[in-house]
Amino acid sequence: MPPEPRAEISLCFVVGARPNFVKAAPVIRACSESGAFRCSLIHTGQHYDRSLSDAFFNDLELPEPDLHLEAGSGSHAAQTGQIMQRLEPLLETDRTDCLVVFGDVNSTLAAALTAAKLGVPIAHVEAGLRSFDSTMPEEINRRVTDCLSALLFTTEESANQNLEREGVAPARVHYVGNTMVDSLLRHLEPARARRPQLADRIPITRQTYGVLTLHRPANVDDQATLTGLWRALEALSARLPIVFPVHPRTRRQLVDSGLAAATSDDRLVCCDPLPYLEFLALMDGARLVLTDSGGIQEETTVLGVPCLTLRSNTERPVTVSRGTNRLVGSDPAVMLPAAITAVERPLPEKPPPPPLWDGRAATRIASVLVDRLRR
Numbered sequence: 417m418p419p420e421p422r423a424e425i426s427l428c429f430v431v432g433a434r435p436n437f438v439k440a441a442p443v444i445r446a447c448s449e450s451g452a453f454r455c456s457l458i459h460t461g462q463h464y465d466r467s468l469s470d471a472f473f474n475d476l477e478l479p480e481p482d483l484h485l486e487a488g489s490g491s492h493a494a495q496t497g498q499i500m501q502r503l504e505p506l507l508e509t510d511r512t513d514c515l516v517v518f519g520d521v522n523s524t525l526a527a528a529l530t531a532a533k534l535g536v537p538i539a540h541v542e543a544g545l546r547s548f549d550s551t552m553p554e555e556i557n558r559r560v561t562d563c564l565s566a567l568l569f570t571t572e573e574s575a576n577q578n579l580e581r582e583g584v585a586p587a588r589v590h591y592v593g594n595t596m597v598d599s600l601l602r603h604l605e606p607a608r609a610r611r612p613q614l615a616d617r618i619p620i621t622r623q624t625y626g627v628l629t630l631h632r633p634a635n636v637d638d639q640a641t642l643t644g645l646w647r648a649l650e651a652l653s654a655r656l657p658i659v660f661p662v663h664p665r666t667r668r669q670l671v672d673s674g675l676a677a678a679t680s681d682d683r684l685v686c687c688d689p690l691p692y693l694e695f696l697a698l699m700d701g702a703r704l705v706l707t708d709s710g711g712i713q714e715e716t717t718v719l720g721v722p723c724l725t726l727r728s729n730t731e732r733p734v735t736v737s738r739g740t741n742r743l744v745g746s747d748p749a750v751m752l753p754a755a756i757t758a759v760e761r762p763l764p765e766k767p768p769p770p771p772l773w774d775g776r777a778a779t780r781i782a783s784v785l786v787d788r789l790r791r
């Protein structure tokens with residue numbers, strides 16, 4: 417028998433933190449299923465807790481990483497440097513036609529820098545988003561990664577405009593849609609079918625509770641800001657019970673600020689970070705979501721769930737123009753009345769999703785990669 421034709425193009429996907437896993441899973445699946453690529457997956461180890469990493473790999477049906485860099489936590493420079501040092505010898509020894517990175521976390525930047533210095537072409541999934549706030553580490557990560565990437569896959573029109581304004585050649589930019597939405601649409605029905613384990617602790621009836629996530633340094637690292645937000649959330653929870661899956665860094669800050677006692681409250685219910693399917697089900701049934709995450713602004717837009725973003729800017733403006741997302745910052749005097757208004761008014765109609773948020777972004781990415789990398 418003649419040998420199987422060898423897949424010509426070798427792709428290396430690098431992921432490290434929770435939102436990466438959600439964005440990467442559909443792309444890895446589409447590229448693997450196309451049969452055109454030899455795919456490998458590297459986990460940097462930026463997120464290492466079971467609840468932030470393994471649980472996501474299981475729910476998203478991600479393959480086991482081929483390599484794990486075990487870089488772990490540290491200052492931005494330490495974490496970025498650690499990932500670069502550990503990735504460099506791997507890219508030097510294995511031929512890689514394209515390194516694919518996702519989003520805006522430190523792992524994204526570290527992998528892109530390493531590949532660029534070795535002359536390995538880079539594809540950036542979720543390129544072009546800009547908050548125009550350089551105090552956010554993610555904004556620096558996005559800008560630098562975009563500069564270094566040969567292929568820029570964008571999720572929304574604002575990203576195309578940002579890249580055009582920055583003088584990026586149009587041939588590098590591919591408007592493909594949102595792979596986080598691919599994951600959401602694939603897993604929504606299974607998530608609805610899975611009874612959240614949380615249901616044993618609190619009654620989770622559709623649209624009778626709120627969901628909170630909070631982890632950004634600007635909100636949780638400053639004691640006065642965190643305390644102000646916490647008091648407003650306690651007041652809101654008197655009207656609407658709130659479920660709060662707590663990121664490890666936030667839990668540490670809550671303990672250090674002496675607010676941890678509040679974590680036993682039965683209307684502001686704190687729990688460990690939830691696996692992907694459980695969190696999706698929780699968001700889907702929520703009356704209101706309060707968050708400082710990027711991806712959750714997008715997921716609530718697709719689900720049609722009102723979202724208040726505890727930041728003063730967003731790199732994802734389509735979520736605001738669609739009407740599901742409102743920026744309220746971290747001032748309790750703004751956040752609390754906005755939340756009460758959102759809870760008291762009738763639930764708005766679900767808007768149509770943004771263009772190309774249709775569950776097929778990863779397939780488009782795989783086609784572009786075949787087209788652009790084929791020799």
Ligand code: UD1
Binds near residue numbers: 435463489523709
């Ligand atoms: C990172 C991303 C952020 C993303 C978030 C999603 C950067 C700069 N930030 O933030 O954009 O929205 O992931 O969750 O890349 N920790 C653990 N266990 C872990 C990982 C972290 O306990 O598995 C704790 C450590 O104390 C660590 C801290 O959380 O120092 C922060 O972790 P890090 O990965 O640096 O950033 P995140 O806050 O998770």
